[in-house]
Amino acid sequence: MDYTSSKxxxxxxxxxxxxxxxxxxxxxxxxxxxxxxxxxIKNNPQLKEKIYxxxxxxxxxxxxxxxxxxxxxxxxxxxxxxxxDDTVKVFSEKIVYEEKEKYNDGIKLKVDNNYLVPIIxxxxxxxxxxxxxxxxxxxxxxxxxxxxxxxxxxxxxxLYDYVxxxxxxxxxxxxxxxxxxxxxxEFIDYQTAI
Numbered sequence: 001m002d003y004t005s006s007k008x009x010x011x012x013x014x015x016x017x018x019x020x021x022x023x024x025x026x027x028x029x030x031x032x033x034x035x036x037x038x039x040x041i042k043n044n045p046q047l048k049e050k051i052y053x054x055x056x057x058x059x060x061x062x063x064x065x066x067x068x069x070x071x072x073x074x075x076x077x078x079x080x081x082x083x084x085d086d087t088v089k090v091f092s093e094k095i096v097y098e099e100k101e102k103y104n105d106g107i108k109l110k111v112d113n114n115y116l117v118p119i120i121x122x123x124x125x126x127x128x129x130x131x132x133x134x135x136x137x138x139x140x141x142x143x144x145x146x147x148x149x150x151x152x153x154x155x156x157x158x159l160y161d162y163v164x165x166x167x168x169x170x171x172x173x174x175x176x177x178x179x180x181x182x183x184x185x186e187f188i189d190y191q192t193a194i
Contacts, residue, residue, distance in 0.1 A: 026073055066124060066162055067143045093118050093166065097177070104133065105187035106149065106180030117153055117169045117177060121146070125161045134178060138169060146188070151178035 041048045095118060097109035119140065126147070127139035134151040140163060141147050155170030157163060181188050 029073070061141060061143070061145050064143055064145070067122070095120070095177070103178060104180075106178060109177045109179065111172055111175055111177050113172070113175045115172045115175070115177065117150060117172060119163050119165055119167050119169050120148055122165045123148070123163065125157055125159055125163060128155065128157075128159055134180070136173070145183060147182040149178075149180035149182065151180070152176055 041051060095109065095111075097111050099110040101108050121140075121142040121144060123140040123142035125138060126141045127137065129137065131137040131149075131151065134149070136153060137149055137151045138153055138155055138157070139147055139149050150169055152173050153170045154173060157169065163169070
């Protein structure tokens, strides 16, 4: 009896079919919710006005939406739960500095030259570029609703990337890191944000 024939080998279609079905179900669920929401809004003009008013008058935290989506539906891609090598060390630490002083609307931290900057809180990158008086700045809209500004940092991340708390943002251009925290358009005290 030949045990090497294909009918005796385990099927590889099972896991692929399960991932595809899971991905398809997530897409179908999102489309269904979207269509139901459109139907309800179209049939109820008062609700439509309330939703439009909320969307146009308030700052919507897309990082919170992303966090809720991941919590209840998981990642959009079917291979998010792929096997990961647990032996690989991931960059994860808090900001370590020698000196701290107030600077403009935030703080200036003295760190090592080319210091590797960790991300304080998970969120979505909403700005990368030069800000007058701040230098090269990365703004992350955190899941807690605070916009964190990291200035004087070189980075390889892209606009609208979702970044995790403790992961690597980039490295400082010299020995100073500038941090600013903003909520609803107003700079807030760094002690309440860190």
